[in-house]
Amino acid sequence: MVLKKAATVATATTSEKSAYGLQDWLRLIDSTSPEDRRLAARALAEFPVSAPALLNTLARESNIRVKGAILVSLQCIGGHRVLEGLLPFLRSDNAALRNGVIEILQGMPNEIGDYINDLLHDQDSDVRIFAIDILQTLAHPDSPTWLLDVILHDKHVNVVATAIDRLTEIGTPEMLPAMKSVLARFPNEPYIEFIVNLAIKRLSED
Amino acid sequence: MKKILIVDDATTVRMYHRQLMESLGYHVEEAGNGVEALEKASQDTYDLFLVDINMPKMDGYTFIEEIRKTPAVKATPAIMISTEETESDRDKAYEAGANFYFIKPVRMEAIQTFTKLLTGGAE
Numbered sequence: 001m002v003l004k005k006a007a008t009v010a011t012a013t014t015s016e017k018s019a020y021g022l023q024d025w026l027r028l029i030d031s032t033s034p035e036d037r038r039l040a041a042r043a044l045a046e047f048p049v050s051a052p053a054l055l056n057t058l059a060r061e062s063n064i065r066v067k068g069a070i071l072v073s074l075q076c077i078g079g080h081r082v083l084e085g086l087l088p089f090l091r092s093d094n095a096a097l098r099n100g101v102i103e104i105l106q107g108m109p110n111e112i113g114d115y116i117n118d119l120l121h122d123q124d125s126d127v128r129i130f131a132i133d134i135l136q137t138l139a140h141p142d143s144p145t146w147l148l149d150v151i152l153h154d155k156h157v158n159v160v161a162t163a164i165d166r167l168t169e170i171g172t173p174e175m176l177p178a179m180k181s182v183l184a185r186f187p188n189e190p191y192i193e194f195i196v197n198l199a200i201k202r203l204s205e206d
Numbered sequence: 207m208k209k210i211l212i213v214d215d216a217t218t219v220r221m222y223h224r225q226l227m228e229s230l231g232y233h234v235e236e237a238g239n240g241v242e243a244l245e246k247a248s249q250d251t252y253d254l255f256l257v258d259i260n261m262p263k264m265d266g267y268t269f270i271e272e273i274r275k276t277p278a279v280k281a282t283p284a285i286m287i288s289t290e291e292t293e294s295d296r297d298k299a300y301e302a303g304a305n306f307y308f309i310k311p312v313r314m315e316a317i318q319t320f321t322k323l324l325t326g327g328a329e
Binding site for chain 1: 217
């Protein structure tokens with residue numbers, strides 16, 4: 001059956017939209033109309049097979065609302081393939097995209113656990129900081145151990161500072177000696193001194 | 207007393223910068239992301255924004271671009287403070303409309319000097 005389609009999805013009736021299938025939405029994700037692309041991105045959440053197309057579109061999409069719709073659909077689809085497709089965006093020059101990806105990865109605790117250790121040992125200190133940002137709201141039982149390893153071994157002051165910031169919330173009193181050792185590793189760093197003392201105070205109160 | 211809005215998603219960073227600014231005699235308020243900061247900026251008058259780049263909901267570049275488009279706050283100076291170390295990050299900050307760009311951890315003397323310079327002092 002050949003269906004007559006409206007010129008744009010935005011002007012289509014509900015019954016016309018219900019006739020759209022995977023191929024229609026994949027065609028519309030490349031539309032020149034941002035509203036069509038947004039609607040297509042949302043609709044493709046129902047089709048896990050569309051994940052590679054959504055990831056490709058995310059890389060070149062400039063409209064912030066379309067980007068948001070793509071990220072939400074990718075989160076709905078989920079799984080390791082989506083997660084592996086999202087990880088390269090942590091190296092994007094686009095801060096809004098990076099932060100959007102971090103928020104999506106925070107919502108994938110079952111999948112991200114397998115990758116976080118590699119991210120925490122990435123050569124790029126910014127990626128290591130983003131990995132700690134992902135752990136910020138990720139309810140993963142290994143988070144305190146991962147962060148403890150960072151404060152004991154990472155050489156970059158901002159990575160260590162970010163990890164201490166998180167540990168002030170989820171650390172335990174057993175981590176106090178490790179916290180104190182950071183002061184010796186980064187002498188003459190007033191911010192490190194400030195947050196370590198804050199963390200020691202909070203953990204001592206526990 | 208002049209007023210500074212610190213925009214950063216890390217609580218400890220906000221606390222640290224608050225301490226630095228209050229020691230100079232400024233009144234300090236805080237926002238955890240760009241959206242919250244825009245809301246505060248629309249309701250109150252600030253003499254300086256201290257802004258991080260990577261934050262949920264709205265990043266620092268976008269926040270500064272937005273305030274530069276808003277007549278009531280477009281002239282308010284903004285210092286961007288971030289862990290991002292590359293030239294392109296610095297360039298993007300200035301293109302967005304930042305007055306200065308500092309890489310964390312910022313030397314206390316540096317941030318205090320530039321804050322005084324941009325606000326003309328706390329009083």
